[in-house]
Amino acid sequence: MKQAVLSLLATTILSGAAFANASLGYAVDENEVTIGKDVQYSPYLHQSYPDRVFWGDTHLHTSYSTDAGMIGNRLGPDEALRFAKGQAVISSTGIRGRLIRPLDFLVIADHAENLGLSPMIEESNPELLKDPAGKEFHDLVKSGQGWEAYQIWKKAGGELRDPMPNPELQAMAWNQIIDYVDQHNQPGVFTAFHGFEWTSTPDLRNMHRVVIFRDDAEAARKVVPMTIFDSIDPEKLWDYMEMYEQTTGGKALAIPHGGNLSQGLMFAVETFEGEPLTAEYAERRMRWEPIYEATQMKGDGEAHPALSTDDEFADYYTWDKGDFGLNPKLPEMLPHEYARSALKLGLEQHAKLGANPFKFGMIGATDSHTSLAGTREENYFGKFSGTEPGSEARFHDLVSQDLREGGDGSLDVYHWETLASGLAGVWAKENTRAALWDAMKRKEVYATTGTRMLVRVFAGWDFEADEVHRPDFARQGYARGVPMGGDLSSAPEGSAPRFMVRALRDPDGANLDRVQIVKGWLDADGASKERIYDIAVSDGREIGPDGRATEPVGDTVDIENASYTNTVGNAVLGAYWEDPDFDPSQMAFYYVRVLEIPTPTWIAYDEKVFGKGDAPEEALRKHQERAYTSPIWFTPG
Incomplete structure (x- = not known):
């Protein structure tokens, strides 16, 4: 068995050497390579989506x-x-x-x-x-x-x-x-x-x-x-x-x-x-x-x-x-x-x-x-x-x-x-x-207030609830749906848009409070409406039947010392969400907003470093940083 493996390796090295050693004068066409020719072992050969x-x-x-x-x-x-x-x-x-x-x-x-x-x-x-x-x-x-x-x-x-x-x-x-x-x-x-x-x-x-x-x-x-x-x-x-x-x-x-x-x-x-x-x-x-x-x-x-x-x-x-x-x-x-x-x-x-x-x-x-x-x-x-x-x-x-x-x-x-x-x-x-x-042109971009949290969203018609946890979440999102900045149309009969969202905290920043979907749509009279849905919340809090979590996230901010701890909130939040109020005859958009737990503002940090200045009492000394994704639009027909 050992000899067979060595022979196989020798054949591979001789037949494929040109790929790594073209300067030595070897000339081997890739069609002469037999290993993996009929079965593509590497799953990433044709991966072309943004990663x-x-x-x-x-x-x-x-x-x-x-x-x-x-x-x-x-x-x-x-x-x-x-x-x-x-x-x-x-x-x-x-x-x-x-x-x-x-x-x-x-x-x-x-x-x-x-x-x-x-x-x-x-x-x-x-x-x-x-x-x-x-x-x-x-x-x-x-x-x-x-x-x-x-x-x-x-x-x-x-x-x-x-x-x-x-x-x-x-x-x-x-x-x-x-x-x-x-x-x-x-x-x-x-x-x-x-x-x-x-x-x-x-x-x-x-x-x-x-x-x-x-x-x-x-x-x-x-x-x-x-x-x-x-x-x-x-x-x-x-x-x-x-x-x-x-x-x-x-x-x-x-x-x-x-x-x-x-x-x-x-x-x-x-x-x-x-x-x-x-x-x-x-x-x-x-x-x-x-x-x-x-x-x-x-x-x-x-x-x-x-x-x-x-x-x-x-x-x-x-x-x-x-x-x-x-x-x-x-x-x-x-x-x-x-x-x-x-x-x-x-x-x-x-x-x-x-x-x-x-x-x-x-x-x-x-x-x-x-x-x-x-x-x-x-x-x-x-x-x-x-x-x-x-x-x-x-x-x-x-x-x-x-x-x-x-x-x-x-x-x-x-x-x-x-x-x-x-x-x-x-x-x-x-x-x-x-x-x-090109990513800006196609709107596959999102805004943050300065934090570097990672946010990704896909919308499609046939995602399943457990797929947001798949390791190839993004591959499935691109193959069967659209990312932020994309468009959906022609809803299958009886279907509603299904969303997979993942958010990861800034590695040098604060934990996450919640993930929300902001929806806007035209009603039957042509008037625009909006609604917010909490789709993932930290610390085991509950989302009510109205799609909102009323209990606020914890607050660890020490304003005097301009500090906080990540003992509340979650480092990662993911969610699957299907629009419960979808009407296939109405135009709509959906974007994701992610909020961090409370953290000190620059004024609190300044006052800690330089001592109390003359910033007024109403100046914010803590806030919740956030991200806004580009929307995904639905257009009937």
Whole structure:
């Protein structure tokens, strides 16, 4: 028997040596290999579905953004990328910082408007000094009047007047960023995307989008970023991206964010020009804007308590005072500002137009202007460099100021109201621009408020209850259903959508409280509805007949010591769920929300490290971090 095995091994080595030793001159065709030819032993030969979550920030600003560099940020794209890759970096105020674990990808999303102005001032760039406004900004900053220079620049932008209409300056800065991004891009290890932020803010209402290119430096160099001086209409941005694709053969997408500051514009049911939506508009919007940034530092944008009155978790870092300080919020604006209500509006518009303009997936991002993509509460470097840890302005810096003539301050929003959110989780096969961008395009992504919990969901028609525990859970999910971001239709007679969900806590974070499915649908009268179902809860708590667990999870937070323990909650939660209220004639969407147990916020950590500051009593010192998956949609027939 031993001799037979040795002979078999020798035959295998001789016949297959070329695969490992082609340089030695062996030439053996794979068809000559006999072992395993008829029976494929390895089950992974043709596995092609996404099998990893990659973590990243799609919205980070460096000193090349004028509203960062002109007010204290000294770190450029190089430092931002090194920090994201896990290296220690010294912040603009001299504080050493490092991530607990590296990110997998990053988008340098600097504002397109007068890109790179601050670094050009710093180096006394000759081309900048040729421009009258550029020289004025330069001289003011160099004489110690940087804040005055920033206010002049900001006023021009508010008037949609380009103070430096010199395309050479923009191209110079754009190409510098491209160089840094390409230097740090390491396919398979770390992905650095080319991108920018288009900063449309009509009447100080937020309409911002981050544009991300799938392509390499050669394609990105063929264009320069579009600015608000070109147009403030999102449809013109889509024209720009279409031009980019036609010119370069590349691909682009845009990610809207900050709907809570848009005064109802972000998910309006009319165009920017005030025209009714059309099917063409809906299809075009979803082509260019497949995902939405649902959570970031300037408030969480998943749901609003006034819109979701039965959701006890809806009031999470709610910013609803107004826009950027000019217009107060009106109740009728809210449905057009939050992700959940927008998804419901999308169903209504689909019924009316035959296409859904708000059929988006969800991610999180930081929108940090410090160059430091930190999203953990104990490692929060603030929104701006002036609010970095230990700074005097840490709590009471105005992120948004009441700018009304005779304003009473009711539109002021302070830094203590920010949160350390958020991150994008992307399901892909490999860490490359193409794989990650394609996952965003197909919406196989989810948002977290900064935690790195793993969440996966599949919907189909024939899953069984015990299959959520199968080791090949994902293989079955892809083979017989659809993942987050997917579509179901043509329900088999008598069937309802069946969901398999798994959630795993952040290995460096908190246990899980519960897994929920948020459902939205159109009723028989065409009105949109919503309902939340708890489908898995920790610690043996019960889910009632109404689909809700009323008993809250335990709370181990010690605010004074900014600590907690994982002695409550579960590390893993999984669930099978079949929609008990399914009507095959009604359009619907379903997304998963996962909540962690209570943990301290950055304010509690700050007070522990630096001593009690002047954060007000109403500032949150503990909260429950969360994740939101992209929806799965059902469309009849």
